[in-house]
Amino acid sequence: MLRVYFTSEDLARVRVAPGPDFLWEITNSVQTLQRRDGERVFGAWRHWARPRLSGDRTLLAGLLPPTGYSPDFLTPTSGDRTSLRAALDVLMSTPRPRLRTDLAQLPASLRLPGWVRSLAAGDTDALQRLGDALHTYQLEALAPYWPRVHAHIDADRAVRLHSLLDRGTEGLLAGLGPQIRWRPPVLEVTYPVDQQLHLRGRGLVLQPSFFCWPTPTTLADGALPPVLVYPIDHAVDWAGPLPDARPGQGSGPLGPLLGHTRAGILRAALTGCSTVEAARLLRVTHPAVSQHVNVLRAAGLITTVRTAGRSFHLATEEGRALLAVEGRPGPV
Template identity: 45%
Template sequence: MRARTSMEAASKPLLHLAPPRGYSPDFLTPAEGTTDSLEAAEAIESTSRVRLRSDMAALGQQQKLPWWAVDLAAGRPAALRGLGTALRRYHRRALHPYWTQITAAVSAELGLRAQSFLVGGTEMLLSTLHPTVHWRAPVLQIAYPRDQDLYLEGRGLRLVPAYFCRGAPIALRDTSLSPVLVYPATRGIASLQPLSPVTGPDALGRLLGRTRAATLFTIARSENATGSEIARQLSISPASASEHATVLRDAGLIQSTRVRNTIHHALTPLGANLLEGRAATTMAAPLPAQTTGCR
């Protein structure tokens, strides 16, 4: 709601292209896949006229399109530049304040997928992807809004964790495109909060203390460490490990993700940068653990 009410006029056409329910044009999900907003906007701006015409026609079957949609469907350069401008402005206004947290959630999810693959191969990776996904080799079944079959025919399947994907995973409408499965990456514990001078320094100030620093270092070494792993490695209580993880998460240094009944912790880019800056001194080795309460 906050993003909608503060949206600039130049970005409002995006509301027609990405409605809250139903079909959104496939070209808004570039096959390249990137978390860089500039690269994503450039990829969308370079969409072929054939793709634009097909996707906009499909969108037109679902809703009445505004006048500018005709120029976009025709691939006119001015319309594509306008779309790119709308995407960049929307990102700057609505997403940039939360981008560190969003990318951290996606990175944590990718780390869990990699961990699942290393432990149990393709079967574990796919069977733990989402509650609505069921892997029954050689078929991946998904609770989908409409009946649809996608045959890979030797092609790979790109898995794309998306922060704002809600409900069940979704696939591209056009089965001739490179197969993509977009699924929710929203199992993070914290809600989106913009970084600000009021909350940022205060949260970072709570990091003082050797045990908390050791907790951050343990999470960095373990990749998706659980609370029990942190408590065991630092010889502290599970409650103390949970408190330290909460402070680190509030400061934006880690991302916490719930998988069934277990919470996994992973570094955010901010946490990684902090550790790299300290690597030569205090973070060169695990710090002595404290057995008392949090500091």
């Protein structure tokens, strides 16, 4: 059990991360890839990813076992992390004492590759090898699905925003899922080991993660800026076939996207809406909304998450781009 202790000042400093964190998704997915549970959610992706990965997968698996501790420095909490390159630059500048301390906590039973000893000493070549491995893994295992990862996390953030508006910060904390329980002033989190995290006025970043599984996670060192990484809900078919980007393949899924109702649903999904809200706004039936939503989702313009028994729709990056074009003034 992880217990996170809040003060009144901490409650005022809770925030949801602005989007997916590249390094958390990499580390969580490396661990999830090695597991056998969660087949309903990750089985199709595992089957797709495993034969595509180069030898760097084995290198990373040595640092990121499927269960238990993983080094904190692999998921830095400071610096620019708006792109993978920026995040890797932060990681590559990890101070030597941090490298040595974090790597020393890996279980002695792990058969670590020899280069890890050089990494613990801050060897530049070893750090570069790690950075290259992380970059290659992201390109091979995550980049093709990254728009879907981003869309799911955007949708989760919209759900959290509604919780915050409806029930305040404590409602936000209470609604993070069945593995997280808010018992003021303590947040109790299902966790593989007993750990306590005293915020002491520093606040807490809630980081939704697509590949976090099966329980939330946090940093081992409580002195680092506090973060709680939690699993999000997934569309059942999220790992379905990737779109064929080759030209000359017909009109594709965008062909049916004509009509006022679908456009209205897409506009409503810009800030997030449920099926009930869209039906009320557009004065159509719930089944009609569901039918149009299916077309929009197949075209990659919206994503849908299900929470508290209702479907919640949010425009994807592609959907927002289409709406932005619609809003531009025409030529004069």
